[in-house]
Amino acid sequence: MVRIARQRIDDLFGLAEQESLRGEFDLAHRYVVLAREIGTRYNVHLLPEYREVYCRGCSAYWIEGRTVRTRLRSGRRVRTCLRCGRARRTRLRREEPTPPAPGPGRRTPAPFPEGALVGAGEDEGRSPERP
Template structure:
């Protein structure tokens, strides 16, 4: 694991903790910094950061607080407070 990958992982953990403690501005800063480190070093973001952060405003999703989560016809739809939607496939038979 490279130094950049370790840093992105650390920033993702910090963003999650900041969002859970209610510091959404700090969480946004951590998400922006993680995206920037990943872009500059040509690495992929971890799956948890891709799925739990908004691509428009960089908010870290906390269901019920900064995001709304719904399931619709085989997809999970996450709606950010800014109005951005993210859809992910979901197969209930496979997950069970």
């Protein structure tokens, strides 16, 4: 049953993406709602890649520039839902320095290397910006 639920969630997110690309945002939203309901009923977690593409407040399927706005601000990525206004903040972290480099060369890490985005330590909600 759990396997069927996962399959159905996969299908629904696929459909949601398709419809949102066609501009059918309400339909995409409906698919996300269904997928979340299935996840709740069968106690199946949505995959992390899915959790990045919808609003946790109103279940809107997020398409950059259409249903979500992304801003990088003081080491955080803030994604604001344009449907309900809920903000989702993700901390951006620099790569952990690999074993201390031998020799005198000073290394300057890139500001935000690929894959520096981490899901850990994120918070949500409309709470005011903290310093």
